[in-house]
Amino acid sequence: MNAFFASVEQQANPELRGKPIAVVGGSERTVITTSSYEARAKGVKTGMAVWEGKRVCPELIIVVGDNRKYTYTSSKINEIFRDYTPEVEAFSIDESWLDITHSLGIFGSAETIAYLIKARIRHSFGITCSIGIAPNKLLAKLASDMKKPDGLTIIAPDDVLRVLERMPINELCGIGKKMQRHLNMMSIHTCGELGRCEEARLTSKFGITGSRLKQMGQGIDHSTVIQFGEEAAVKSVGHSRTLERDIDDPAEIRHFLLQLSEMVGSRARKYNVSGKTIHLYVRYADFFSSWGKQTTLKNYINQSDDIYRASLSIIDTVKLEQPVRLLGVSLSNLKHHAEQLPLFGVERKKLFATQAMDKINDRFGSMAVTYGSLLPEKESAGSHVIPPSWRPDGIRSVDVK
């Protein structure tokens, strides 16, 4: 999808159409999540602070995003894809891969399918998308990025090497800034150079990834489209949230950790799993520095207060260098939790209370009943940024030992 969040907002509010707009995660947030093409034309970029965006484009309109709109629209768009092939893999909220190998007999050609999809998305939601048609996922992603907005790019099998010859390596999905820097230091700047590089040279520097890099340079990708239900089983249950504003008050951080622990615990209990390892992730206000630490307990846990205590034990060992922008808690090392009544009355009461709370929350919505300390004035913590792990159908499977 092209400038997905901004396009949805422009469709929802006709007043915004044709105007430079920027979507932010929350009313207190200052970083631009995405912007319309009108804003991009004036130099507004994702990740810019709002004040920077306003400096390069004074008429920029700031819109607070509404994830419900985006997740619903994304789910519906993926439903459209499934009318053409069951083999649809959602890569992110606004990107999907489709394997149409077995649909060509029905629809005629890949181009026909692409035009039909573009027309239906435009008709149903008024938004545009860029489609890449290529022999594999790596090249299809590359092709879709080559023409925006509203593009349709085809990389035919015979054309792969010609297209890649002068293509900068950072255009390939999977080569980030760090990898690009390493490759540039080896005098590799284009995909053509990467594909011609001796494999031994790459593997000596990057290990097993070296072979994969060489293949990427040659446009080779054997990965298949993994449709919903066939994904690798989930091995952890976790939640992370970008905070409404950067915080450094330990009490506020603890408050937020409790909220995340309750979300993780509630989901773990829903899946009937418990875990031994708690992982805490913190990203600082500068957007780039972060750390993650984990602890493994003797017992399996899934009660929110146990998860909270374990997260606290991690954060208490760290001196926070800056205000915190994002916090994440996850529970891993999972096993199926065979329900067993605790021996002692106090523990049993706690279990029953938790079960009652989960039932009420299932019926009336998460956090309908929650810890008293989560209630006062801080309910809206979190700017509701959609995590990269979001998928249209939600997470269905949880792997257990």
Place this chain on the structure above:
Amino acid sequence: MTYFWRDRVGEVHLMHYAVTDGEALYELVYNTLDQTWSLNGLHTEQP
């Protein structure tokens, strides 16, 4: 109507409609359990 989306709170399905009268944008929400309508948001160009 300019846009439509759905979400769920617990067992309740909420249907959101963005509608405009040319001057302001309203977000109307239909609660499928109570069968009630509510005004969830109002956006105008002028403060």
